[in-house]
Structure formats: structure tokens, C-alpha cells
Amino acid sequence: MTAKEKRVIVAASLGTVFEFYDFFLIGLLASEIAKAFFSGVNPTAGFIFTLLGFAAGFLLRPFGAVVFGRLGDLVGRKYTFLVTILLMGLSTFVVGLVPTYATIGITAPIAFITLRMIQGLALGGEFGGAIIYVAEHAPADRRAAWNGYVVLTAALGFLLAVGVIIPLRLSLGAGPFTDWGWRIPFLVSVILLAISVWIRLMLDESPEFRRMKAEGKGSKAPVAEAFGQWRNLRLILIAALCIVPGQAVVWYTGQFYSFFFLTKVLKVEGLTANLLLIIATALSAPLYVVFGALADRIGRKPVFLMGFVLAAVLTLPIFHALTTYANPALARAQENAPITVVADPAECAVQFNPVGTATFTSSCDVVTDAVAKLGLSYDRRSGTGPATVQVGSARVAGYAGDTPDAATQKARFERELKAALAAAGYPLGDADPNAINKPMIVLLLFVLLSFGTMTFSASTTALLEMFPSRIRYTAMSFPYNLSSAWFGGFLPATAFSIVAATGNVYSGLFYPIGVAVAAAILSLLFARETRGTDISRA
Incomplete structure (x- = not known):
């Protein structure tokens, strides 16, 4: 690369690092945010409600894609960057100032979710623009590799977020950090905002956009052209339903669900889980460029299809292996003395009550709630009379809560129940830190994250190559952000809701696995190879 080419990638990427830093803070601080803004409901519902707050940011991403995509196609890539980063930065800063539920009641979660949606609106116009901006500077035979550097910023934003959070946890201690220290990462983001705006101001407009405008080939109505013409709408549907869903669930399973699984299910202490994920993320980050280069050599479609298939086949075995190496006592107990809830199915309800108004008093609800709060997996078996919990050969009689x-x-x-669990070898507290096989966990996380690196660079490059320059910002950003929102953003909340409904801690994984399988089949049938496409066509 020339010095100018490097500046293009660095300038576009640094601003994107900051935006992903902002966006990831919510997921990494879910427990603290649940206590601050959702303390009016029970802890399980509060955590799922916080995950829905995390997902709420994704709801506005498709709208942001349309609003800022249109702006990017009409006015230019550079100026759109400035608007999106200001929206993201200011809303992130304000999250750190919102009073708690104990102080202002229901206004607290409403304010939090509103700010989260503004973040999603901004990110909807940011990431696609950064990918397009770099691609329109890149040589045709290195386009996916160059995009790999921008995609890499998602991982770097995550690393920056945890790099701020971990020292704060260590220096402040658990109590002060939960009370007020979690706000600091949001407040210091205003410094990063100033740096990012300065960097964006130094950018030139993309040469492809300048050429298109000089030739008078720009679109006067990019939204109407993208969605009103079947040839463009068909490609948008292929992107939204075939390619992006697989990429979204594969990436978010590795980057986010793995962390929630380690901490909430396997009881690995949060700092330890963060450090293990940081190491795996840092090790896997260069693979975004490696697989981007591979996509430049053999094609986009074979590379992202390989990621979908490997994720579908290996995700479940990897999470079982995480249990074995992160909490071996739990893995042995689950194998030797499985837990079974024997109850009348008519008495068993889905215990998701985010507003805290419903009560669950049947014997089935009482015993399943007790087992779920311990973070343990269980099977269900039909029976009559009051529900019982069977731990291996031991049986504990339940009771009705009314x-x-x-x-x-x-x-x-x-x-x-605790006596039966202890006798069967179940650990009732955190995972034993001395029994955690950290090198194996890093290796498993690395493999899991590598599936996302296979899909990300190749699929995003394929998306931008599918559309002409005049509507590229709008037509690419909308399907990318729509499917990332619905399939990726809701993954943690959906998966944990499935776990809560079934009692099986691995059942939530069937959601990303099913989506990956469907995406592989649909992409094989409908997505075309885009390598070698001339993206300068108007």
C-alpha cells in the first residue's frame, strides 16, 4: 500500500473502532445496567430485559441505513460519517448520565432504551459507509482484503471496550464498579469522540463518488431506485435473507453469546471470562484480512459458505467442550447425575415476566424457577401430582407457592435440593478458578471466532459489489443492518429465552445453528459470485 492508501484505511477504521466501542459497552456491562435501570423486576427478567435493551439498538439500524444511506448516495460518504459519529458519541455519553431506576423509576429504562435506539440509528449509517468508502479506494484484486481491515475494527472496538472496563473493575472493586464505576466507560467516550471527529474531518471524498458526480450519474432518488426497481429489490432480498443472517448469527455467537454462556451458565468469574475472550479475539483478529485475501483469490461465496457450514457443524460441540474445560465439576455432574423435573405439563408456564406483574405459584413453576436460578440444565418428564426434582437417583418433592x-x-x-445437588457433585457457586483449563478455552473461543472471520470480510464485500455506485450506500446498508438487527442483535435474548423455556442450557444454540444452516442453503441457491465485479458501474 502507498502512504495515501494506508491513510484511507486508518482514517475510516479508527472512527469505526470508536463507534463499535460505544455499541459494545451495553453488552459487556449488561449485569450492571440491569441493576441500574431494571431493578424493579426480578433478576432473571431484568437480565433478559437488558439484553432486549442491547437488541433495541439494532431495531433502528435498518432505518439508519435508509436515512444515512440516502444521504451518503446524495451528498457523499465523508459528510455522512460526521453525522453518524456525532449521533453515536453523544448518545453514548448521555447513557453515563442517566439516573437509576431507584431515582427516577420507569423513566430510567425508557431513557436508556431511547439512547440505545439512537446509537442503532447512527450505526446503521456508519458501518456500511466505512466498507463502501474503503472499497471505492481499493484495487479490484485486493478489495476484500482491504475491507478485512475495516471489519477488523469491530473486533478492535470490542477490545477497546474491555480494555477500559477491566482496569476499572480491578481498581474500583466489585461494589463501587456496580454502583457507579460502570458509568465511566460511557463518559470517557467523549474524548474518543473528539479524536474521531478530527480524523473524519481529514478524509477526502471517495474517488468513485467524485467520478460519479462529475459524470452526472448520481441518483436523485436512491431509496425509490433501490426499492422500486425489481432488479435492485431482488438483490436486496437475497442479501437480507440469504447472506447476512448467517454472517450475523455466526459472528454474534462467537463474540457475545460465548461470554454470556461462560459467565451466566458456567459461572466463570467475569474478569476471567473477559480476559480469555480478549486473548482469543486478539489472536483471531488478523484472520479478517487473511480470509479477505482468500476471498480475493478464490471468490467471496466459497469463503462465507465455509464459515456458515463450519459454524453449523461445530458450534454445539464447542460449547459442550467449553463446559468441560471451564467448569469440569459441572460437566461431570451433568453426565453422572442429570437433573429431571417431573411435573404435570399443564402446570408449567413460560416464566418471562419483564414488567414483574405476574406470579408463578404452581409446583412446576416453583421448582423449575429454583433450578434455573442455580444456572443448571434439566430435562422435563410428564407426571401427576406435585412436581419433583430428580437429581440422579435422589428425588426432592416440590410444593405450590400459594x-x-x-x-x-x-x-x-x-x-x-442443595443437599441432593452437593451429593451428586454439582458446584453451587462459581467455577473453581484452579480447575479452569484456560489454554483450551482460548483455543475453543479462537475456533469459534474464526467462523465469524470467514464470513464477515467475504460477505460484506459481496454485498457492496452487488449494487451500482449510484445507490450502493442505501442498497447495501439496508439489508446488512436489517438482518444484523433481527438475526444477530436479538441472538442473546432469544437464546437465553429458549434456555429459560426448555431448561436445557445448550438449547439456545439451536437458534444460531438453524439460521446458519438456512443461510448456507439459500446462499448456495440464490447468491451469485461477485469477485471480479466492476464497482464503478453507475
Whole structure:
């Protein structure tokens, strides 16, 4: 690369690093945010509600793609960058200032979700623009590799976020960090905002956009042209339903769901889980460029299809292996003394109650709630009479929560359940730090993350090559952000809701696996190879 070419990539990428830093803070601080803004509901519902708040940012991404995509196609790539980064930066800063639920009540979660949606609006116009800007500077035979550097910024934004959070956790301690220290990463982002705006101001407009405008070939109505003409709408549908869903679930499973699984299910201490994920992310980050270069050599479609297939086949075995190496005592207990809830199915409800108004008092609901709060996996079996929990050969009788002696029965049930679990070898606290096989966990996370690196650079390059210059910003950004929102952004909340409904801690993985399988089949049938496309066509 020449010095000018390097400046293009660095300038576009640094601003994107900051935007992803902002966006990832919500996911990494989910537990603290749940306590601050959703303390009015029970802890399980509060955590899922926070994950829905994380997903709320994705709801506005498709709208941001249309609004800022149109602006990028009409006015230019550079000026659109400035607007999106200001929106993202200011809303992130304000999150750090919002009072807690205890102070202002329901206004707190409303304000949080509103700011999160503004972040999503901004990101909807940011990432596609950065990819397009770099691609329109890149040599045709290195386009995917160059985009790999921009895609790499998603991982770097994650690393920057955890790089700020971990020192704060260590220096402040658990109590102060949960009370107020979690706000600092949001507040210091205003410094990064100033740096990013300065960097964006130094950018020149993309040569492809300048050429198109000089020749008078720009679109006067990019939204109408993108969605009103079947040849363009057909490509948007292929992108939104065939290519991006697989890329989204594969990437978010590795980057986010793995962390939630380690901490919430396997009880690995949060700092340890963060450090392991940081190492795996840093090791896998160069693969974005490696697989981008491979896509330049053999084609976009074979590379992202390889990522979909490998993720579909290996995700479930990898998460089982994470259990074995992160919490071996739990893995042994699950194998030797599986837990079974025996109950009348008519008594069992789906216990998701984010507003905290419903009560669950049947014996089935009482015992499944007790097992779920311990973070343990269980099977269900139909039976009659009051529900029971079977741990290996031991059986603990449940109780109905609306009986006159419910408090006495609860104390008895919890005492007997914990005794049965302890006798079967179940760890009831955090995973034993001395028993965690950290090198193996890093290796497993590295493999899991590598599936995302296979899909990301190749698929985003294919997307931008599918559309002509005059509507590229709009037509690429909308399907990318729509499917990232619905399939990727809702993955943590959807997966944990499935786990809560089934009792099987691995059942949530069937969501990303199913989407990856469907994406592989649909892409094989409908997506065309775009390598060698002349992107200067108007």
C-alpha cells in the first residue's frame, strides 16, 4: 500500500473502532445496567430485559441505513460519517448520565432504551459507509482484503471496550464498579469522540463518488431506485435473507453469546471470562484480512459458505467442550447425575415476566424457577401430582407457592435440593478458578471466532459489489443492518429465552445453528459470485 492508501484505511477504521466501542459497552456491562435501570423486576427478567435493551439498538439500524444511506448516495460518504459519529458519541455519553431506576423509576429504562435506539440509528449509517468508502479506494484484486481491515475494527472496538472496563473493575472493586464505576466507560467516550471527529474531518471524498458526480450519474432518488426497481429489490432480498443472517448469527455467537454462556451458565468469574475472550479475539483478529485475501483469490461465496457450514457443524460441540474445560465439576455432574423435573405439563408456564406483574405459584413453576436460578440444565418428564426434582437417583418433592405454609416448604425444598445437588457433585457457586483449563478455552473461543472471520470480510464485500455506485450506500446498508438487527442483535435474548423455556442450557444454540444452516442453503441457491465485479458501474 502507498502512504495515501494506508491513510484511507486508518482514517475510516479508527472512527469505526470508536463507534463499535460505544455499541459494545451495553453488552459487556449488561449485569450492571440491569441493576441500574431494571431493578424493579426480578433478576432473571431484568437480565433478559437488558439484553432486549442491547437488541433495541439494532431495531433502528435498518432505518439508519435508509436515512444515512440516502444521504451518503446524495451528498457523499465523508459528510455522512460526521453525522453518524456525532449521533453515536453523544448518545453514548448521555447513557453515563442517566439516573437509576431507584431515582427516577420507569423513566430510567425508557431513557436508556431511547439512547440505545439512537446509537442503532447512527450505526446503521456508519458501518456500511466505512466498507463502501474503503472499497471505492481499493484495487479490484485486493478489495476484500482491504475491507478485512475495516471489519477488523469491530473486533478492535470490542477490545477497546474491555480494555477500559477491566482496569476499572480491578481498581474500583466489585461494589463501587456496580454502583457507579460502570458509568465511566460511557463518559470517557467523549474524548474518543473528539479524536474521531478530527480524523473524519481529514478524509477526502471517495474517488468513485467524485467520478460519479462529475459524470452526472448520481441518483436523485436512491431509496425509490433501490426499492422500486425489481432488479435492485431482488438483490436486496437475497442479501437480507440469504447472506447476512448467517454472517450475523455466526459472528454474534462467537463474540457475545460465548461470554454470556461462560459467565451466566458456567459461572466463570467475569474478569476471567473477559480476559480469555480478549486473548482469543486478539489472536483471531488478523484472520479478517487473511480470509479477505482468500476471498480475493478464490471468490467471496466459497469463503462465507465455509464459515456458515463450519459454524453449523461445530458450534454445539464447542460449547459442550467449553463446559468441560471451564467448569469440569459441572460437566461431570451433568453426565453422572442429570437433573429431571417431573411435573404435570399443564402446570408449567413460560416464566418471562419483564414488567414483574405476574406470579408463578404452581409446583412446576416453583421448582423449575429454583433450578434455573442455580444456572443448571434439566430435562422435563410428564407426571401427576406435585412436581419433583430428580437429581440422579435422589428425588426432592416440590410444593405450590400459594399454600399456607409456602415459606416453610420453600426453606425445606431449597435445603433438600442443595443437599441432593452437593451429593451428586454439582458446584453451587462459581467455577473453581484452579480447575479452569484456560489454554483450551482460548483455543475453543479462537475456533469459534474464526467462523465469524470467514464470513464477515467475504460477505460484506459481496454485498457492496452487488449494487451500482449510484445507490450502493442505501442498497447495501439496508439489508446488512436489517438482518444484523433481527438475526444477530436479538441472538442473546432469544437464546437465553429458549434456555429459560426448555431448561436445557445448550438449547439456545439451536437458534444460531438453524439460521446458519438456512443461510448456507439459500446462499448456495440464490447468491451469485461477485469477485471480479466492476464497482464503478453507475
